[in-house]
Amino acid sequence: MHDFEPSAHLDSFPRDHLPPFEQWPPMNLQCLPEIANYPRRMNCARELLDKQAAIYGDKPVIYYGDEVWSWNRLLETANRIAHVLVDDLGVVPGNRVLLRAPNNPMYVACWFAVMKVGAVAVATMPLYRWRELTYMTDKAEIKVALCDWRLREEMETTLKESQFLERSLYFYSPEGQSLESLMAGKPAQFETCDTAWDDVCLIAFTSGTTGPAKGCMHFHRDVMMICDTFNRYVLKPGPDDIFTGSPPLAFTFGLGALVAFPMHGGSATLLVEQYTPDTMLRSIEKYGVTILFTAPTAYRAMTGLLAKGGYDIGSLRQCVSAGETLPLPVWQGWADATGIKIIDGLGSTEMLHIFITSKGDGIRPGATGKPIPGYEACILDDEGKPVPDGTVGRLAVRGPTGVRYLDNPERQAAYSAYGWNLTGDSYLRDADGFYWYQARTDDMIISAGYNISGPEVEAVLLLHPDVSECAVVAAPDAERGHIVKAFVVLRDKDKAGPAMAKALQDFVKAEIAPYKYPRAVEFLDVLPRTQTGKVQRFVLRQKGGEG
Known part of the structure; x- marks a missing residue:
């Protein structure tokens, strides 16, 4: 039985809907001295905002267009919103609150x-539609939402369709009662709730690449643990650093990268609602960004x-890639252009953030890296037994964080x-302990008895100069069981056709074992x-004829 700290939650839903403790993976709470010394009463807002604002005060913490938010401004805004939640919306500890906005300061507050x-x-x-929102509000039994005015249309439909959602309050609103109008009369001070370190503080729904989104339940201590592992031991930011990046704050990768990590380091963050590769480069130049988080496609x-x-x-000075595998040509191209070796990170919503990575001289190009301090990993076969180095198998990890699904015993x-x-x-692990990505478990293609990594x-x-993007999946084949099928986006769409398909097939045969070449090539304007x-490979598998 888990030794729970007495909860501060008046609404017991979060604890009531955790998986039974015997279904939790092991979590090592003694893995690092910082984590071993955590107090059992902990609120991540007190650690990341209250205590840091007392140190940094009027120093900038968020850049957003022409706006500069100081630590004090963020703290006072969050405090006023907290009063609105309690006084006007009746929120009590343990209630769930839906948040909906692009990457902007009001979302953070x-x-x-x-x-x-x-x-x-x-x-x-921000791109979720009412069906997805209704699924989440009903799964997590959410009564109130705070939403950016520009996203109100789907929110209003959700209010009509959801069994539980009763009220949505809008910010950045040009009309009527808004979050800002209710905040205006509130005090700038708020006593942060004295939560337990194992009180649930967020439910992160996965991006749903396979089936309905799954809610991952994380504690206040988990938010601090990702700061005291990847941020403290790998990134090591300081008060002079400025972070930016493209991941949405609604995604745990973005929450860590653009809120928790910079604030843990006393750094600042530049929030941009919609990046393009050009605006990202111009923003780095304009604001003097030092740490960048984005996906391989953007690099x-x-x-x-x-x-x-x-x-x-x-x-x-530092660049981090996560979200999907970082191809070696992308890593090498960026290193050649900038002199910066991208830190490749493997993480998951279930684990909250990155757990395998490498940086600097510890990078082996093409490998994801090694477990970060606090985490351990191994490769298992289908029976759950460790396999020898050099053998492809299922990646298994553990550390201070771990999966706790909301009401999903099968997935748990x-x-x-x-x-x-x-x-x-x-993955496979080499003799030196580096972990090499092979495929998602369901992206390993077995063709005529060969295991082929998409x-x-x-x-x-x-590597081919005409290829802009591509994705490779299994397509059913009567003779071979499956064949390798490539979906390709060309730099010049006019070149698409049988001649280009053959050129790409010959190119692959010349570069790697010929049995791995794509026996089918389909050209697309964009990848789903x-x-x-993340590329939706299940959509491509369906296009390839595999339902």
Whole structure:
């Protein structure tokens, strides 16, 4: 039985809907001295905002267009919103609050307000539609929402369709009663709720690449643990650093990268609602950004732009890639263009953030890296037994964080098994302990008895000068069981056709074992992606004839 600290929650829903403790993976709370010394009463808003604002005061913490928010301004705004949540919306500790906005300062202030009142934040992607929002509000039994005015249309439909949602309060609103109008008369001080370190503070719904989104329940201590592992031991930011990046704050990758990590380091963050490769480069130059988080696709596009000149990104010193595998050609191209070795990170919503990575001289190009301090990993076979180095198997990880699904015993059992968290990735570990990504477990293609890694074929196709993007999946085949099928986006769409398909097939045969070449090539204008930027391979498998 888990030794729970007495909860501050008046609404017991979060604890009542955690998986039974025997279904949790092991979590090592003694893995690092910082974590071993955590107090059992902990609120991540007190740690990241209240205590840091007392130190940094009027120093900038958020840049947003022409706005500069100081630590004090963020604290006072969060405090006023907290009063609105309690006084006007009747929120009590343990209630869930839906948050909905692009990456902007009011979103951050709302998130901290939810933490400060001891409630549970359920952040949602701006692109989600009412069906997805209704599923989440009903799954997490959410009664109130704080929403950016520009996203009100889907929110209003959700209010009509949801069994539970009763009220949505809008900010950045030009009319009527708004969050800002209610905040105006509130005190700038608020007593942060004295939550337990194992009180749930956020339910993060996965991006739903396979089936309905799954709610991942994380504690106040978990938010601090990602700061005291990846941020403290890998990034090591300081008060002079400025972060920016493209991941949505509603995504745990973005929450860590653009809120928790910079604030933990006393740094600042630049929030941009919608980045393009060009505006990202120009923003790095304009604001003197030092730490960048984005996806491989953006690094590849920015590398092309840098070759044309006209950008000064000399302030940049660290770059992190996550969300999907980082192909070696993308890593090498960025290193050649900037001198910066991208830190490749593997993380998951279930684990909250990155758990395998490498940086600087510890990078082995093409490998994801090694477990970060606080985490351990191994490769298991289908029976849950460790396999020898050099053998492809299922990646298993554990550390201070771990999976706890909201009311999903089937998925909980699949992810937490054999005393580990099973991430759904196929990896191999080499003799030096580096972990090499092979595929998602369901992206390993078995063709005529050969195991073929889709991402390996993708990495080769990306070396071809005519290829802009690509994704490789299994397509059913009567003779071979499955064949390798490549979906390709060309730089010049007019070149698409049988001659180009054959040229790409020959190119792959010349670069890697010929049996891995794509026996089918289909040209697309764009690849289907989730709202977090991941390629939806299941959509491509369906296009390839595999339902």
